Amino acid sequence: MPAHASRRNTSTVLRFGQFAALGTVAALILIAGVWASWGTAQHVMLTKGRERGTMTVTRCADDRCTGPYRPTSEGSTPRARVVLDGAVTVEKGRTYTVAVKPGSDDVVRTGAGGLLYAWVPLGGALLLASMVVAGGLRLTRLAWILGGTGLAMVTAAFLAL
Known part of the structure; x- marks a missing residue:
């Protein structure tokens, strides 16, 4: 096997490993945000x-x-x-x-203010995950969507309360 083919394979494996590892980190951040929010949100939403x-x-x-x-x-x-x-x-x-x-x-x-406040941890998780997605995964469009959604959630909760 030529040296340049071996380097290309190694590079592909490393990029896949980085993608898998940082994708897992971003997913765990989002899961933690939902978990933290659900403790309060369930009482507001499922009345x-x-x-x-x-x-x-x-x-x-x-x-x-x-x-x-x-x-x-x-x-x-x-x-x-x-x-x-x-x-x-x-x-x-x-x-x-x-x-x-x-x-x-x-x-x-309860009400709009209580619902928005309950989901603030998810909003923060979206903001944090957007940094991981942008910096580590190089998916800038998805990062902007995640960050914008998180910022909108946190801002709406702040204004509603």
């Missing part, structure tokens, strides 16, 4: 059979806000105190629509 109602914020401390819960769905029970993640932009004294996480007194915001 059938879940307790839904409103929460009036009375106190916020240590990135957690508390207040009374008033049900709006059938079968839901009022609670004197529920807990909302304080990272979600809320104001003391305001009332928000929420869904109760099963088996707890933790609630998540």
Whole structure:
């Protein structure tokens, strides 16, 4: 086998290895983003059979806000105190629509703002994966699509909250 053919084969194998390795990294980043988002998003998106109602914020401390819960769905029970993640932009004294996480007194915001906030980790993962796709895989068009989608998701959540 001539030397130039051997070099060409080695180069092809290395390019394929790089593509496979960085493709796997990008896929894992996206899977982690979906996994991180789904923990909250499932309560916002799949509300059938879940307790839904409103929460009036009375106190916020240590990135957690508390207040009374008033049900709006059938079968839901009022609670004197529920807990909302304080990272979600809320104001003391305001009332928000929420869904109760099963088996707890933790609630998540519902509606457009709550849905967008729930998917922020995926938006960040899209931004990060776009860098891997652009720099490592040299797929610039796909990278722009991933990055633009991630930026749009994060920006929309910021504006909605």
